[in-house]
Amino acid sequence: MSLFGPAATTHRGAPVVDVDIYGDDVIDDAPAVYRRIRDAGPVVWLPRHRMFAVGRFDDVRAVLRDDATFRSGQGVAANPVANALGRYTTLSSDDDAHMTRRMILMHSLTSRAIRRSLPTFESEAVSTVERLLDRPDFDGVADFATRLPVQAVAQLVGLEVTAEQMLTWGRATFNGLGPANGRAVRSMGDSLGLLGYTLKVGRRHVRPDGWGSTILDAADRGEVGRLEAKNMIIDLVAPSLDTTILSTGQLLWSLGTNPAAWQQLRDDPELVPAAVVEAVRLASPVRSFTRRVASPTHIGGVSLRPGDRVAVLFAAANSDERQFHHPEQFSLLRNGGHVGWGHGIHTCVGMQLAKLEMHTLLRAMIPRVTTITVGQPERLRNNCLQGFESFRAAFR
Structure with missing residues (x-):
């Protein structure tokens, strides 16, 4: 019997890929494993996790668009405990509840709303680039990619906790969204710490002009319940830093390993x-x-039944050679979209904020940085986050 209840116990003809997609060996060699999953078929069975997985771009997009069949309301984790604990978050919601929570968050995160913070972002970006130009080298993640989110965005969230604490809580929460493996167990104290903190949040814990305050305002208006509002604080803390930091680290490393692309960007x-x-x-x-899965459906001829769990592999879809020519290469001329910010009704609420931060850093670099050099990166090992933990870099 699956830990998820009436979930799949057989693969029903789906190709079997016997890998632990959350294991260190897979994290360290993810592209090869993603290719193996994509090549096996539109949907595969992962016996170690007793769930199905989709990794091809078209199939991932189709699943994300069909939110009536592929549901988030009973959690998006690969373990039942995290799914139960996260049931009041925006991430783990469907239909009207999701749209209500989403609109409350969007009050602070629309392009128009965050534009007011642009001068702060620009000042911090210029300060970051000029400071790093004076150094012989620096850590591309800790010193460059992390600086703007920690200095600016953490302040906008408006909670009385440090940015470092938010980072710790965020990474632990993403670890908890995988299976109940050793990494998740080791992170449990910090992820429960975030939950415990949010359950105690009141007006005295948030700045009146912060994003957290807007969620409590919505509860005062009766748009969401008090417990629901407290849990929605997790939607601000967990994703607001790490996902942007990891994307920014990738941006710097890609430009450092592609000097022609950096010159092209400086020229245009x-x-x-x-x-x-x-x-x-x-x-x-x-x-x-x-x-x-909420109702019977099929992917590539494989029957899926209510209660089945399907892992949606965003990273595998974004490296699908069926969709992207030479997907492993960084190209400024690539056409078409991707699912790095998700797709459908669960598209990342903070997407515009992440874009603004990264745009601002690049525009600070273009007139000041002639060359970028980077070293070999160390990969982050996290159940659900993907990216670089650290790498050396230098500006000249």
């Missing part, structure tokens, strides 16, 4: 948006979430 700054989109595709900072 209008390509800045294209550079950001391409970096997010390559980064795919969220490796995967799961969906629960």
Whole structure:
């Protein structure tokens, strides 16, 4: 019997790929495993996790669009405990509940709303680039990619906790969204710490002009319940830093390993948006979430039944050679979209904020940085996050 209840116990003809998609060996060699999953078929069976998985671009997009069949309301994790604990978050919701929570968050995160913070972002971006130009080298993640989210965005969230604490909580929460493996167990204290903190949040814990305050305002208006509002604080803390940091780290590393692309970008700054989109595709900072099947359906001739869990592999889809020519390469001229920010009604709420941060950093770099050099990266090991933990870099 599956831990998820009435889930699949046989693969029903789906190709079997016997890998632990959350294991260190897979994280360290993810492209090869993603290719194996894609080549096996439109949907595969993962016996170690007792769930199905989709990794081809078209199939991932189709699943994300069909939110009536592939549901998030009973959680998007690969373990039932996390799914139960996260049931009041925006991420783990469907239909009207999802749209209500989403609109409350969007009050702070629309392009128009975050434009007011542009001068702060620009000042911090210039300060970051000029400080790093004075150093012989630096850490591309800790010193460059992390700086703007930590200095600016953490302040906008408006909670009385440090940015470092938010980072710790965020990474632990993403670890908890995988299976109940050793990594998740080791992170449990920090992920429960975030949950415990949000359950105690009141007006005294948030700044009146912060994003957290807007959620409590919605509860005061009766748009969401008090417990629901407290849990929605997790939607601000968990994804607001790490996903942007990982995408920004990928952006820097890609430009450092492609000097021709950096020169092309300096010659034509209008390509800045294209550079950001391409970096997010390559980064795919969220490796995967799961969906629960609500009604009988088929993918590639494989029958899926209510209760089945399907891992939606964003990172595999973004490296699908069926969709992208030479997907492993960074290109400023690539056409078409990707699923690095998700797709459908669960598209990342903070997408515009992430774009603005990364655009601002690039525009600070273009007139000041002639060359970028980067070293071999160390990969982050996290159940659901994907990207670089660290790499050396230098500006000249």
